[in-house]
Structures are given as structure tokens and as C-alpha cells.
Amino acid sequence: MTxxxxxxxxxxxxxxxxxxxxxxxxxxxxxxxxDRDYVVVGASPEIMEARGFRPVGRDFPVFxxxxxxxxxxxxxxxxxxGHGYRGFVFQxxxxxxxxxxxxxxxxxxxxxxxxxxxxxxxxxxxxLDLSQGRLRHVSDAFREDPVRILRLARFATRFAGFTxxxxxxxxxxxxxxxxxxxHLVPERxxxxxxGALMYPKPSRFFxxxxxxxxxRVILPEVDALFGVPQPARHxxxxxxxxxxxxxxxxxxxxxxxxxxxFACLVHDLGKALTPPGELPSHRGHERRGLKPIAEVCQRLAxxxxxxxxxxxxxxxxxxxHRAFELKPSTVERLIGQLDGWRxxxxxxxxxxxxxxxxxxxxxxxxxxxxxxxFLSRAQLEAAVVSAAPxxxxxxxxxxxxxxxxxxxxxxxxxxxASFPAPPPA
Numbered sequence: 001m002t003x004x005x006x007x008x009x010x011x012x013x014x015x016x017x018x019x020x021x022x023x024x025x026x027x028x029x030x031x032x033x034x035d036r037d038y039v040v041v042g043a044s045p046e047i048m049e050a051r052g053f054r055p056v057g058r059d060f061p062v063f064x065x066x067x068x069x070x071x072x073x074x075x076x077x078x079x080x081x082g083h084g085y086r087g088f089v090f091q092x093x094x095x096x097x098x099x100x101x102x103x104x105x106x107x108x109x110x111x112x113x114x115x116x117x118x119x120x121x122x123x124x125x126x127x128l129d130l131s132q133g134r135l136r137h138v139s140d141a142f143r144e145d146p147v148r149i150l151r152l153a154r155f156a157t158r159f160a161g162f163t164x165x166x167x168x169x170x171x172x173x174x175x176x177x178x179x180x181x182x183h184l185v186p187e188r189x190x191x192x193x194x195g196a197l198m199y200p201k202p203s204r205f206f207x208x209x210x211x212x213x214x215x216r217v218i219l220p221e222v223d224a225l226f227g228v229p230q231p232a233r234h235x236x237x238x239x240x241x242x243x244x245x246x247x248x249x250x251x252x253x254x255x256x257x258x259x260x261x262f263a264c265l266v267h268d269l270g271k272a273l274t275p276p277g278e279l280p281s282h283r284g285h286e287r288r289g290l291k292p293i294a295e296v297c298q299r300l301a302x303x304x305x306x307x308x309x310x311x312x313x314x315x316x317x318x319x320x321h322r323a324f325e326l327k328p329s330t331v332e333r334l335i336g337q338l339d340g341w342r343x344x345x346x347x348x349x350x351x352x353x354x355x356x357x358x359x360x361x362x363x364x365x366x367x368x369x370x371x372x373x374f375l376s377r378a379q380l381e382a383a384v385v386s387a388a389p390x391x392x393x394x395x396x397x398x399x400x401x402x403x404x405x406x407x408x409x410x411x412x413x414x415x416x417a418s419f420p421a422p423p424p425a
Contacts, residue, residue: 016041018113060090075101136165150192157204203245224272229280236362247360263313323371328413382408
């Protein structure tokens, strides 16, 4: 924690410095913790600046070490003054103790500290909860920040074998009933959700939010899918919400990128809008889902790459599933609609989401998906067609574009004729 300066002095000499937070938790779990957080007890901003630390905290005193540039925060307490995660008044000063600083943290497993000798300070029994695989809030102050619900769900997703204490679940449910979740900043929702999406079983994040009633506030479009039936022939799991989470877990199993996983989460939002008289069929759900997909992306400020892929998957995933039934001209047009001629990587991501969709069904978790191979090969075979031979023939303008399209269709037709027959659905 200390580094000697050129003049031989140590900026931390004489200060009570503790390693705190997630790095302590991960260290006790034997996990790599690349980022460490430190808290300084008994100091003031003036003392820190006199030792060369540079203040960077906007809401409370945080300083960068003059040489390592690691962050050191002064011990602080907090008091709720309004709604949301910004609705707090902080107090930092020499009089704030380490125990008071740890008490404001969310979960006991995140409320431990190590002193400069490596000794553990654990006033709220975080180590016991860690050994028993339990996530438990430190105090009722947990209710003051709705972001903690998202963090709890993310930790429950990251540490899949952990359970959440019953008292903590009830406290979260009460926060939802009190309307606290309605004050969440959309950017923070996306930040926590983005992290959870990249874990091996991301469905846990949404399951927990649904259990405490928060999903209907944070992602009402996804929550609305639960209880909506699908034809058992194609979906033995029947429930549209369960299917969505199964698809999401399959995307994780395929080690898909963030954009693919998000697309899987929202690909079937249109099923919640199917007229009741048409259930369990969902004819036209692809186009019905485009509006809610766009609304989710706008509300949460989802990155452009995620939004664009989600809309493509939502609109065209059933066409991909029917690839062997499509005319060669339709396959050529589909690849174009997916921007596959210009961006084969986008086509690959689209097909990975479609594979997850097929496998996200009870008993079909290992089904082959030859459609992906066929459409990938079709793009490769047809993408090599260039304008050069048609220019040599004297064609110009739109006639060249049409000639390229005809040749692409011809190559796709030849590929389909030689492609192995797909297995029965």
C-alpha cells in the first residue's frame, strides 16, 4: 500500500490505511482482485493534499496517490436526503471510524477490511456469510439506495452458489413496494445489468429481480413475458418468460458477446403483445416486438451496437430458423437486411443469437443448428461476386447492381442444392 517517494518520505506514513470492499472479499475467496479500494481513517482533506494526494471525488473525499495513482477515500458516513443513489449527504472527517465506514456498505461480504499487517477487520460477520455462501445486508440503511438491489442481483449472479438471506429479500421487496426502485437512474440499471449479462448464468439476475417484484418496474417488457404461453410442440417449457431466460443462459454457454446476450434477452418481447385470442400462437410477434425493443434501448441508453443487433434478431430470427425453406432470392435479401455483405461479423453475432434461441428450450439444449452453417456459407459464397466482370460486359449503374444480385442468388442456389438435408424439426 505504500511507495517511497524520491525524497525518501512515504505519503502514507503515520496514516491508518485499510484495504476494503470487494478486493477483500475476492481475496478471501481465492479470486484475483486486480482493483483495490483503500480507506483512510483519522485524516482530513487538508492532510491528504499536504502529502501530495490529488482530490478527485465529486461527492465525497477521494484522492489519488501521488505515485501509484490508486484511489484512497476518507472514512465517511452517509445520511439519506432524497430519492435515488444521489440522494445522500456524506460526512467525512478524522472522527469517522472504520466500523462506521463499513456500516454504510451494502452487504456483509463487502464490509470487511484488511489493515497494513494483513489482519482482517470484520465487525458484521462477513467472513462467516462468505463461508456459508450467503448474501446479507449490513443494516437497514440498505433500503436507502435502490442501486443496492441491482448490486445484490448482480452479486447473486456472479456467485451463483450463494443464497440471499430471507431478511434481505424481504427488505428488497419492501423497497419495491415503497417505490424506491422507481427512482433508479437508467444508466445505473444498464451498468449493473451489463455486468450480470456477462456471467455464466445471467438468468439469475432477472429471476431475483422478478422474485422481489423489481423486474416489473425496471424491465416491464421482459416481466410481461412470464405467464404468456407458447405452443408446447416447439416450446416444451411453454412459458415465454422462462424461454427468454433459457435463451439467455444458452448465449452465455456459447460465450457470446454482450450484444448477442442482450439481443437474446429482448428477442421475443413481441410475444407479450399477442392478442389473447391468438394464444398460444404468436404469429407476427417479430414485428410487434420492434417497438418495445427500441423503447428498452432508448430508456436504458443501451449502446448502439447492442441496439442494432437486438432489432435485427427480434425481426429476423424466425427467418433464420426457416433458412432451408427460403428461396435463394430471399436468403440473399435476408443477408442484405442483416448488413451481412458489409459486416459478416454482424451476421455471425445474429446467427449465434438464433442458435441460442433454438437451444433455449426444454430438452433441446444441445440441438444442432445447421441453419447457421448454411447462412454463413451462403454469405461467403456470394460475397465474392464483384462488379468487374459486369463492367467488362459494358453494364452500368443499376444494371450492375442487379447483375451482382442475380449472380449471388445463383451461387446461393447452387450451395443449397449441395448442402446436406437438415434434420427434421
